[in-house]
Amino acid sequence: MSAPAPVPHEAAEIVIEVSDLCVSYGRHEVLHDVHLQVRRGEIMVVMGGSGSGKSTLLRALLGLQSPSRGCIRLLGQDITRLGEHAMHELRTRMGVAFQGGALFNSMTVGDNILLPLREHTRLDENTMRIMMRMKLALVGLSGCEDLMPAQLSGGMIKRAALARAIVMDPPLLFFDEPSAGLDPVASAQLDRLILKLRRALNMTIVVVTHELESAFAIADRITVLDRGRVLFTGTPDALRRSEDRRIQDLLQRRADIAPVDPEVYLDKLTGAPPDA
Amino acid sequence: MVRGLEELGYAASLLAEGCYWLVAGPRRRQPVQLRAVFREARDIGVNAIPITAVLTFTVGMMLAIQGIETLRTFGAEAQVVLGIALSITREFACLIVAIVVAGRSGSAVAARIGTMVENQEIDALRVIGINPVRHLAAPVIIAMLVMVPALTVLGDITGLLGGGIYAAMEMDLGLGVYAERSLDVLQARDILQGLFKSVVFGLIIALVGLINGFQVRGGAEGVGRATTRSVVMAISLILVTDLIFTWFMNR
Numbered sequence: 001m002s003a004p005a006p007v008p009h010e011a012a013e014i015v016i017e018v019s020d021l022c023v024s025y026g027r028h029e030v031l032h033d034v035h036l037q038v039r040r041g042e043i044m045v046v047m048g049g050s051g052s053g054k055s056t057l058l059r060a061l062l063g064l065q066s067p068s069r070g071c072i073r074l075l076g077q078d079i080t081r082l083g084e085h086a087m088h089e090l091r092t093r094m095g096v097a098f099q100g101g102a103l104f105n106s107m108t109v110g111d112n113i114l115l116p117l118r119e120h121t122r123l124d125e126n127t128m129r130i131m132m133r134m135k136l137a138l139v140g141l142s143g144c145e146d147l148m149p150a151q152l153s154g155g156m157i158k159r160a161a162l163a164r165a166i167v168m169d170p171p172l173l174f175f176d177e178p179s180a181g182l183d184p185v186a187s188a189q190l191d192r193l194i195l196k197l198r199r200a201l202n203m204t205i206v207v208v209t210h211e212l213e214s215a216f217a218i219a220d221r222i223t224v225l226d227r228g229r230v231l232f233t234g235t236p237d238a239l240r241r242s243e244d245r246r247i248q249d250l251l252q253r254r255a256d257i258a259p260v261d262p263e264v265y266l267d268k269l270t271g272a273p274p275d276a
Numbered sequence: 277m278v279r280g281l282e283e284l285g286y287a288a289s290l291l292a293e294g295c296y297w298l299v300a301g302p303r304r305r306q307p308v309q310l311r312a313v314f315r316e317a318r319d320i321g322v323n324a325i326p327i328t329a330v331l332t333f334t335v336g337m338m339l340a341i342q343g344i345e346t347l348r349t350f351g352a353e354a355q356v357v358l359g360i361a362l363s364i365t366r367e368f369a370c371l372i373v374a375i376v377v378a379g380r381s382g383s384a385v386a387a388r389i390g391t392m393v394e395n396q397e398i399d400a401l402r403v404i405g406i407n408p409v410r411h412l413a414a415p416v417i418i419a420m421l422v423m424v425p426a427l428t429v430l431g432d433i434t435g436l437l438g439g440g441i442y443a444a445m446e447m448d449l450g451l452g453v454y455a456e457r458s459l460d461v462l463q464a465r466d467i468l469q470g471l472f473k474s475v476v477f478g479l480i481i482a483l484v485g486l487i488n489g490f491q492v493r494g495g496a497e498g499v500g501r502a503t504t505r506s507v508v509m510a511i512s513l514i515l516v517t518d519l520i521f522t523w524f525m526n527r
Binding site: 059062063064085088091092094096098099100102103104105115116119120164 | 304306391392395396397399403404405406493518
């Protein structure tokens with residue numbers, strides 16, 4: 001596999017800036033004071049186990065989940081204060097590939113990819129079709145435009161979703177769990193594709209994943225979330241060298257089992273109140 | 277109770293937002309797609325023509341059988357024409373159409389939108405910058421508002437025809453004479469009453485299907501629950517609304 005491009009220069013413009021971000025579902029706070037900065041042209045991988053809050057962070061970055069506190073700046077605009085019209089404009093400059101692809105099942109692959117163009121541009125049909133075929137070729141799905149999503153394999157669905165995400169050539173790309181549910185070969189292909197896209201289109205890419213191998217293969221920097229807090233942000237090498245126990249647990253795939261007080265555990269089992 | 281109020285508010289906001297997109301959409305270069313409206317209208321209306329015709333025809337005929345039988349006791353079977361004409365146009369055509377459409381299309385809307393929620397397709401629409409209400413809900417609301425009354429007109433005709441065929445045979449009238457008498461007793465307000473109710477029923481079916489679809493949680497099982505709930509809820513609301521309207525319009 002080709003090596004990731006070098007980390008963008010420190011002076012590169014910050015295109016994603018999250019500060020003091022808190023997100024709650026009802027009374028339950030899922031993200032606590034999250035900070036994150038991503039520079040132009042960088043591939044940032046957000047890692048963490050189940051329940052670490054990485055999916056919630058992604059939803060907040062996409063404007064699908066409003067934060068209870070904090071600020072999210074994308075391409076210089078604070079999306080927590082953006083009006084609907086400005087948010088609509090901003091969305092034409094970001095692409096998202098969802099975990100399950102989220103292709104519209106009632107449309108062909110080609111129509112799925114054409115949808116953003118049809119909604120946001122006034123190009124003629126032929127030009128749009130050419131753009132759609134170029135993006136399909138880029139993700140290795142040439143000739144699949146007339147298939148229905150149900151006829152595609154898991155890896156093809158992810159690649160088609162990626163083609164739809166990049167059809168408007170957005171400067172920002174978000175990719176949720178690219179490797180989930182794929183065999184190792186398909187997963188490695190997708191990693192290569194992400195690197196190729198960055199090189200070809202100079203995108204800033206945020207990838208949310210729990211796959212270590214994939215994260216190390218593509219990341220310029222990695223952010224590790226743990227129970228709703230940022231545990232670590234830095235290069236993959238720095239992550240490997242980290243001496244934090246929880247990070248080593250994550251890297252060694254050790255289960256994090258908190259020590260249990262036998263008496264508290266007994267109370268839990270018998271249903272006795274904690275102070276009884 | 278709280279959930280009911282919440283859902284009422286949600287339905288009202290969906291309706292308001294749907295109207296907003298219908299009016300402001302073209303100006304913001306995001307019109308409600310006519311193609312989507314036609315597709316919904318075909319599914320909701322055109323494809324329901326055979327079943328609507330058969331059911332209203334059957335009900336018309338049953339009304340005639342029961343009506344003639346009952347009225348004969350008083351020697352007044354000739355009045356059956358009035359009975360059939362009023363019950364079909366004011367009540368049965370719109371009610372049967374509403375129940376058929378709630379079962380066929382209201383549930384389908386809930387299932388389709390619920391599946392899209394589960395597959396993150398609604399999220400995908402949002403991040404592409406397509407408002408889901410404009411793209412999915414508005415076409416359903418418009419199609420329901422047009423097709424339920426249109427099917428009701430069809431139901432009026434087939435219902436009267438069903439009743440007429442039996443009554444004409446039983447009472448030795450020509451179908452032409454029966455039709456003439458029916459037109460004599462019917463007033464425009466009878467037909468309009470049914471049509472007005474059908475517009476309200478169409479709105480109920482659309483909004484109930486949509487709110488149940490958009491609120492789906494819990495995978496395939498959740499979609500199944502939403503589908504069932506939307507049918508039960510729509511039919512119950514239709515019957516209660518019908519009672520209220522009939523009460524106020526005929527006293």
